[in-house]
Structure formats: C-alpha cells, structure tokens
Amino acid sequence: MERFFHDEDIHQYSAFPERPPYPPHIRLLRISLDGSENEDIIQCVLQSFPFEPDTTMCPPFTALSYTWGPAENAEDDAVIEHTSRHMVVNRRFMRVSTNLYHGLREIRRQLRQSTRAGLYLWVDAICIDQDNYAEKGEQVDLMGDIFTRAEGVIIWLGAGILTEDLEVKSMARKIEQLVHDIQRDAGHMPAVGYWQSKSATERRQVLDRHGLPARGQPQWVHLWKLLSRRWFSRIWAIQELVLAAKVEFVCGSVAFSLDELAMCADLLYWEIRNWPEVTSHTPNYDPVVPMRNTFVIEDLYKEGGRFKYYDRVILVGPDSNASSPWHFLLNLLYSSRKHRATVGTDKVYALLGLIRTKAGISSQALERFIHADYEKSTVDLFWEVMQGAILDMTWLGPLVLVEMRPDLDTQHLSSYVPDFTAAGDQFGIGWQVLEGILPSLKHISSQAPTGGIPTFSGKVLQAQGVRLDTVLGSSEPFKELFDSGTNFTHGLAIIQAVMDRIPSQSLSLEILLRAFVVDDKRVRNIAKLEQSFACFLLCRILQYHVSSGANGTALDIIQNSPLSKGIVSISEQHPGSIGQLMSQFVESKNNDFDEIRKVLFRAGQAFEHIFSCHYLDRALLRTVRDCLGTCYSSTRPGDELWFLAHAPCPFVLRRVGDSHPRNRFRLVGWAYLQGFPSEENVYTDWVRVEID
Numbered sequence: 273m274e275r276f277f278h279d280e281d282i283h284q285y286s287a288f289p290e291r292p293p294y295p296p297h298i299r300l301l302r303i304s305l306d307g308s309e310n311e312d313i314i315q316c317v318l319q320s321f322p323f324e325p326d327t328t329m330c331p332p333f334t335a336l337s338y339t340w341g342p343a344e345n346a347e348d349d350a351v352i353e354h355t356s357r358h359m360v361v362n363r364r365f366m367r368v369s370t371n372l373y374h375g376l377r378e379i380r381r382q383l384r385q386s387t388r389a390g391l392y393l394w395v396d397a398i399c400i401d402q403d404n405y406a407e408k409g410e411q412v413d414l415m416g417d418i419f420t421r422a423e424g425v426i427i428w429l430g431a432g433i434l435t436e437d438l439e440v441k442s443m444a445r446k447i448e449q450l451v452h453d454i455q456r457d458a459g460h461m462p463a464v465g466y467w468q469s470k471s472a473t474e475r476r477q478v479l480d481r482h483g484l485p486a487r488g489q490p491q492w493v494h495l496w497k498l499l500s501r502r503w504f505s506r507i508w509a510i511q512e513l514v515l516a517a518k519v520e521f522v523c524g525s526v527a528f529s530l531d532e533l534a535m536c537a538d539l540l541y542w543e544i545r546n547w548p549e550v551t552s553h554t555p556n557y558d559p560v561v562p563m564r565n566t567f568v569i570e571d572l573y574k575e576g577g578r579f580k581y582y583d584r585v586i587l588v589g590p591d592s593n594a595s596s597p598w599h600f601l602l603n604l605l606y607s608s609r610k611h612r613a614t615v616g617t618d619k620v621y622a623l624l625g626l627i628r629t630k631a632g633i634s635s636q637a638l639e640r641f642i643h644a645d646y647e648k649s650t651v652d653l654f655w656e657v658m659q660g661a662i663l664d665m666t667w668l669g670p671l672v673l674v675e676m677r678p679d680l681d682t683q684h685l686s687s688y689v690p691d692f693t694a695a696g697d698q699f700g701i702g703w704q705v706l707e708g709i710l711p712s713l714k715h716i717s718s719q720a721p722t723g724g725i726p727t728f729s730g731k732v733l734q735a736q737g738v739r740l741d742t743v744l745g746s747s748e749p750f751k752e753l754f755d756s757g758t759n760f761t762h763g764l765a766i767i768q769a770v771m772d773r774i775p776s777q778s779l780s781l782e783i784l785l786r787a788f789v790v791d792d793k794r795v796r797n798i799a800k801l802e803q804s805f806a807c808f809l810l811c812r813i814l815q816y817h818v819s820s821g822a823n824g825t826a827l828d829i830i831q832n833s834p835l836s837k838g839i840v841s842i843s844e845q846h847p848g849s850i851g852q853l854m855s856q857f858v859e860s861k862n863n864d865f866d867e868i869r870k871v872l873f874r875a876g877q878a879f880e881h882i883f884s885c886h887y888l889d890r891a892l893l894r895t896v897r898d899c900l901g902t903c904y905s906s907t908r909p910g911d912e913l914w915f916l917a918h919a920p921c922p923f924v925l926r927r928v929g930d931s932h933p934r935n936r937f938r939l940v941g942w943a944y945l946q947g948f949p950s951e952e953n954v955y956t957d958w959v960r961v962e963i964d
Contacts, residue, residue, distance in 0.1 A: 283364035285401040288320065288410075296414055298323040299399040300333050300392040301361075303380050314359040314376050318398065323414065325421075333392035335422040337512040338375050339430070339502045340397065340614065361398065372397055375428035378522060394418055405646040412644035416625025419511060424518035427509075429501050432524025436494045443484060443491055444532035450482040451535040467542045468877070475543060488549060495536060496550045498523060500559040504566075507611040507622040510604075514570045514626060537563040562610045569607045572600070573626055595634045597627045597641045598661040602670055605657075605692055616650030619692045620657060637664070650693065651684050658689045659728055666725050668735060668919040672942045687938035688733050688963050720958050724917025729962075736917040737935075737961040740945070741895040742910065743924065749891055749905040750788070750883070767809070781806060783900065783946055788883055801879055808876030808883075810836055814869050827868070893943060904941035913943055914961065928964060936962045 288297040297320050304315040321330040357373035358365050368376075372395070383391060400411045419425065451463070458466035467475065476487070485491045501523075503509055513519060513530075521528040541560045544550055551558070593599035604623045613619045621644045628638060642656065661670045673690045685691060720736040727734045767784065782798065785805045813836050817829045830836045893903040895913065903924050911924050914937075922945055925937035 281365050283318075283361045283366040285404070286320070287404075288407065291410075295322045295324045296410070297321060298330070298394065298411070298414065298418060300331065301395055301398055302390065302392055303376065303383065305380065305384050314373065314380065316359065316361055316376075318361050323417070325417075331392050332423050333394050335394045335419055335425045335512065335516070336375065336379070336428060337425050337503070337509060338428040339371055339506060341369055341371065341502075366398065368397060371428070371430055374431050375522075378428070378525060379426065381525070394422065408646055409644040412621050413624065413628070416511060416515060416627075416629040419515040419625060420517075420629050422517065424520065425512055425516035427503065427513070427519060427521045429498070429503050429521055429523040432526065434524060434526070437498075437524050437526035439491050440495050440498050441526050441528065441532075443495055444528055444536050446482045446484055447539050448532050448535040450478065450484070451538050453482075454478075463538070464542050487547060492544060492547065492550050493553055496540065496544065496559065497553060499533065499537060499540065499563065500554045500557060504559055505557075505562045505610065505612050507608060507613040507618055510566050510569055510608055510611065511622065511625040513566055514573050515629065534563070534567065565607050565610055569604060569626070572603055572607065573630055593665050593667075595632055595637070596664055597633050597637050598657075598664040600627055600630060600633065601642075601657065602661055602673070605690075606673060609692075609694075613693065615646075616693045617644075617646065617648065617653050620653055651689075654689050654692055655686060655731060657692075658686075662726055662733070663728070666918060668726055668916055671916075671923060671939060672920065674939055674941055686731055686733070686964060687940075719956075720917035724958070726916075726918060731964075733963040735919075735961050735963070736958045737914045738957055738959075740913040740915055740922055741897050741899060742912055743903070743907055744894045744896050745909050746894070746903055746905070746907045747892040785879075788902065801882075804876055804878040804880075807872045808879045811869060811872035811876050814872065893945075895945070899945050901943055901945040903943045907940055907943075911940055912937075913945065916961065917958070925961070925963070934962065935959055936964065939963050 288294075299318050299320050302317045302319070304317070306315075323330050356367045357370055358367055359373065359376070360366070376395075379393070396411075396415075401407050454467055455463045470478070480486075519530045521530070521533055537560055541564060545558065545560055601620070601623060604626060605619070608619070608623065611619075613622065620642065624642065624644060627633060627641070642653075642660070645653075648656075658670055662668060671688055674688055722736075724736040782802050785798070785802050788805070810830060814829055890902045891905040891907065893899075893901040893907065895901070907924050908926070911926050913922050914925050915922050922943045924940040924943045926940050928936045928938060
C-alpha cells in the first residue's frame with residue numbers, strides 16, 4: 273500500500289560546503305543493523321565527508337553498483353514491479369527503487385553475519401541529490417575518483433531464485449577452469465580460434481570432461497539469463513567495473529567473482545550463443561557483446577588489461593593523439609555502442625571518470641574538457657563532443673563514426689554528429705582498418721589551402737575538399753546480399769555483374785574481396801583470404817539452392833551455377849584452392865551434401881569472421897567513372913564522393929538543394945574506393961566544403 277507523508281517526514285538534503293574555498297565533499301551511507309519491529313524497514317545514516325586525495329577525513333568505503341529502475345523477475349527477467357519502496361535516512365523517509373531496496377536488504381543481511389558492522393557505502397541514488405542538477409554534475413565529475421578510491425565494488429544484479437543461482441555458481445567455477453585450460457592449450461593462438469578449430473564432437477567432449485551439463489539442459493538457459501540482466505548493458509557499469517580495486521557480483525544471496533562471470537561470457541561467445549534453444553530466451557538481446565566490450569575498454573584504459581582481443585578494430589585516432597582526452601573519449605564511445613543509457617547525455621557523462629583517471633591524459637587538456645552538465649541537451653552535448661574532437665586533433669577522422677540511416681532518429685543532429693544513444697552498429701569503422709593508406713593521405717592534406725585545417729562557423733563544419741566521383745548505384749546491405757533467403761538471387765546477380773565488369777577475370781575475385789574487407793589490418797594473406805571468400809560464396813550458393821527446393825547433388829549445383837563455376841575457375845590457379853578441393857571431391861566420388869557444405873563452411877570462416885565484424889550494413893558501390901567500392905546502404909545515385917583534407921578516407925556527401933557553387937552538403941558516411949589514388953597531382957582543385 274502506498275504511504276503518504278508530510279513534508280517534514282521526507283528526507284531533505286543539506287548542501288555541500290561551497291567550492292572553493294572548501295574541498296569537494298561526498299556523502300556516505302551506513303546501514304543500521306539493529307533489529308526493529310518491522311524488518312522491511314531499512315534504516316541508515318547519511319553523512320558528508322571531505323573528499324581529497326591527501327585527506328584522512330573520508331573513511332574507507334565500498335561502492336554499490338546496480339541497475340536503476342524497478343526490480344527484475346529472476347524467473348523470466350521481465351520487469352514486474354513498477355513501484356518504489358521507502359527507507360529511513362537520518363530518521364526521515366526516502367523513496368528508492370525496488371531493485372536498490374532489495375540490494376540494500378541483502379547487504380544488511382550479509383553485514384549481520386560478518387564483522388563489518390561499520391561499513392560505509394557510496395550509493396549514487398542516495399548519496400547525490402538527484403534533484404539538484406548543479407550538485408549532480410559536480411558529483412558525476414568525481415565518480416572516477418570515487419570508484420578508484422573505493423575499497424571494493426558490490427555489483428547487485430537483482431533478486432534471484434536460489435536453486436538456479438547455486439546451479440549457475442557451480443557451473444561458473446567449472447567454466448572458469450575450462451577457459452583457463454583452453455587459453456593454456458591455445459598457446460600463441462587466439463583462444464576463440466583454437467576453440468572453434470575443434471569439431472563439434474571435440475568441443476562436446478571438453479564440456480563433458482569439465483563436468484558441465486549436456487546441451488539442452490536448463491542450466492545453460494539459467495546462465496544465459498543471468499548474463500542477460502540489465503546491469504551488464506548499463507553504460508555506467510563500465511567505469512564501475514573497470515575502476516574497481518575489487519569486485520563482487522551478487523545475485524539474490526549468491527556471490528560470483530569477476531573471473532567466474534568473465535570466463536562464462538567467453539564460453540557463451542565461443543559456443544553457447546550458437547545454441548538457439550538457449551538464445552531464444554532473449555531473442556532481441558545478445559548478452560555477450562556488452563560484457564566483452566567492457567573488457568575491451570578495460571584494455572584501452574589499462575593498456576594491458578585483463579584481455580587482449582586480437583580481433584578488435586576500434587581505435588579511431590592515431591597514437592600521436594594518445595594524450596588527448598577527446599581521442600580517448602571517441603574510443604570509449606565506439607566501444608560502448610552496445611551499452612544503454614536512460615538519459616542520452618549519460619552516454620558521455622558515464623565515461624568521464626575513465627578519462628579523468630587514465631594515466632597519460634594531459635592535465636591541461638582536461639581543464640578544457642567536458643564537465644557533466646545536466647541542464648545541457650543531448651543534441652548540444654553530442655555536437656560539443658564532435659567539435660571538440662575535430663578541433664583538438666585538427667583531424668576529420670571522427671567522421672568515420674557517422675552513418676546516415678533512416679531508422680536512426682538523427683533529424684535534430686548535424687549530419688556529421690553520430691547518434692551516440694543508438695545501441696547498435698550505427699558507428700562507422702575503426703581507425704586501424706584504414707591505417708594502411710594514411711601516410712599518403714596525410715601528405716595530400718598538406719597540399720590543401722591554409723593546410724586544410726577544419727574549422728566551424730556556428731554549427732557548420734568547414735573543410736577543404738576535392739570532388740572524386742559521383743555514385744551511379746549501390747546494392748542492398750551486405751547482410752541481405754549474403755542472406756541465403758529470398759533476396760539472395762539478387763545478391764548473386766549483383767556479384768556476378770560486378771565480376772563481369774572487371775577486365776581481368778583472374779583479378780575479379782580479389783578486387784571484389786578487397787571491396788568487402790577494405791584495408792583491414794587483420795588481413796595477413798590476401799591469397800588465403802581470397803580462397804576463404806570463395807568457399808564462403810559457394811557455401812551460401814549451396815544453402816540457397818537447398819532452401820529453394822532445388823534438385824541435384826552438391827557438385828551438380830556448383831558445376832551448373834555460372835557464378836560458382838566462375839569462382840572455382842578463378843581459384844584453380846592457387847595452390848590448395850577451392851578448385852583443387854572440388855577436384856578431390858569428384859575424384860573420390862564423395863558427393864555427400866552435408867560433408868561438402870561443412871568443408872566449405874569451415875573454410876569460409878576466416879573471411880566471415882573479418883567481414884561480419886563491422887560491415888553488414890554496408891553496400892557495394894559503383895561510380896560514374898566505373899570504380900568499385902563500398903558505402904553505407906543509405907547511399908543514393910547522385911551522391912558525391914569527396915576527399916576532405918585531414919580525413920582518413922573518402923566520404924559520401926549529399927548536396928543540400930542547389931548549393932552550387934557554395935558546396936553545402938549533408939554527410940552520408942565514409943566510403944572505400946578500390947584503387948583509391950594517392951598521387952599528389954590528383955588533388956589540385958581544392959574548394960571549401962560546408963557540412964550541415
């Protein structure tokens with residue numbers, strides 16, 4: 273039943289001492305452990321303390337990390353309680369969320385069984401006056417130091433079901449040992465690659481040896497659902513985990529270590545995410561991605577963190593800008609793109625603590641850097657991020673994070689400003705993808721008038737540019753091109769048409785491949801990747817013909833499809849090629865469809881692994897000058913391709929009305945052109961370009 277209180281019964285915050293001359297202060301909470309007539313009532317004391325690095329007046333404390341909002345039903349992870357609860361703070365009532373209330377009750381239960389009766393807690397919803405925007409901004413600026421100085425962090429995942437949580441705890445210990453064993457056996461090979469190189473039978477045997485349940489058992493669903501809880505996708509969870517000296521996860525009354533859950537996330541990524549009987553319980557959410565991205569950020573923050581992901585392609589700035597807080601912020605925004613925030617500005621503010629505490633960041637630059645201001649709109653903040661980054665680095669690389677897409681609500685943003693609130697793959701590419709062509713581009717930029725330094729006129733971005741070409745047409749997104757469903761025939765036709773237009777047939781597969789994977793630094797051997805690409809295409813062709821009810825054997829399908837015949841023919845000149853592989857099947861008279869498909873599938877994994885990381889929403893591009901490349905799927909015929917001074921790649925620009933000769937545009941996104949010219953004499957006709 274809802275309670276009603278008089279104003280004098282409601283807790284009122286006292287203002288912190290004014291800064292300066294007084295140092296910053298924080299509030300800390302201490303829970304009363306005395307029994308009361310009503311155990312449902314949580315009583316506590318809230319005190320203010322000076323908070324400076326060299327002061328001893330602030331007692332040791334533990335920070336609490338949790339999900340704002342209502343509690344979660346541990347049975348189906350659906351939100352079931354929309355009401356808040358009351359607790360007593362300094363003998364006055366305070367309203368808190370149901371989830372926080374349950375977390376504090378569990379901490380009180382644990383404290384009563386321990387010797388830590390005087391434990392101080394920092395809990396943002398209670399220790400910050402949330403209705404005071406000025407105080408809230410100041411305290412958010414301190415949060416990096418708060419979580420760094422805390423003795424530890426308790427991560428409250430929510431109430432649970434004891435039997436299920438104990439089962440998951442037992443599994444987590446076994447999975448931790450399994451992952452350690454795989455990392456040891458993999459040696460210098462990436463653990464995920466080592467695991468996926470094993471057959472399904474071998475992987476099952478490894479799970480059995482470590483005492484894990486058989487596939488199809490409900491314990492796997494319980495584990496998946498535990499890591500699907502809302503905490504793991506919170507944007508604030510990143511700094512609260514990365515900065516913590518010690519971490520303990522608590523679900524209901526069961527505790528987990530960081531290593532246990534991190535290793536569970538690894539196994540889910542390697543294996544369990546491919547089990548539809550498990551993943552169907554969260555059809556619109558993959559819990560593995562946010563957690564892995566959090567550890568990627570830990571690597572960036574510590575420069576030698578817990579994991580070193582060999583496949584990460586995330587850096588959006590050259591190493592020479594490593595001391596720039598703007599450079600680091602762009603990396604954090606890119607890596608946290610799957611995390612969620614209730615308030616749009618928190619997509620930036622939740623990362624400030626990592627920036628302000630990172631070693632090597634210029635202290636002078638921090639004085640001019642962003643401060644949390646909850647009176648600022650999300651649109652203005654995102655624009656400030658892009659303007660600050662571009663001016664600080666005198667570089668247009670941040671524009672690779674932008675994509676014009678109709679399903680993104682970017683109508684109020686400048687076209688060169690990403691919608692950082694969109695939890696998905698709306699961001700462009702990582703810096704490392706383009707680093708192979710950067711030295712020549714840097715030299716070209718120096719030939720632009722006044723050095724080509726980008727500037728701003730109000731919110732209009734001004735740059736020096738050279739027009740390269742005009743878009744003639746583009747394909748559907750790659751994810752539709754390579755979907756073996758109903759649209760696949762159109763995708764095959766486009767690929768066939770592109771290959772037919774390339775004068776040298778022997779080079780057509782390689783040129784098409786380079787268009788798909790750009791200049792990705794993970795491509796070590798283009799010839800081997802070309803063979804993997806060929807296998808990938810042939811596997812998709814087989815899958816399509818089977819799904820469409822076609823008759824004939826696997827070899828018949830490959831030999832009768834013009835595209836597959838061309839692929840095999842082109843590949844035959846390479847040792848160990850798909851052509852030789854097909855010949856072996858013919859000679860051995862092995863025409864088992866599933867076996868051939870599996871062989872092709874495994875051989876195509878090298879290409880798919882690189883291709884699927886970043887490029888699924890991109891499309892093949894053809895220009896008026898008959899160049900081949902890739903662009904965003906939102907590109908239209910008539911859009912223009914420009915090279916902008918101090919940019920890492922060409923960009924697709926869409927002219928605003930009849931803006932000749934003013935050259936006023938909106939940014940569509942970055943582009944890759946096969947054989948992009950780097951000769952200095954190509955770039956002589958520089959003009960000023962304005963981007964709204």
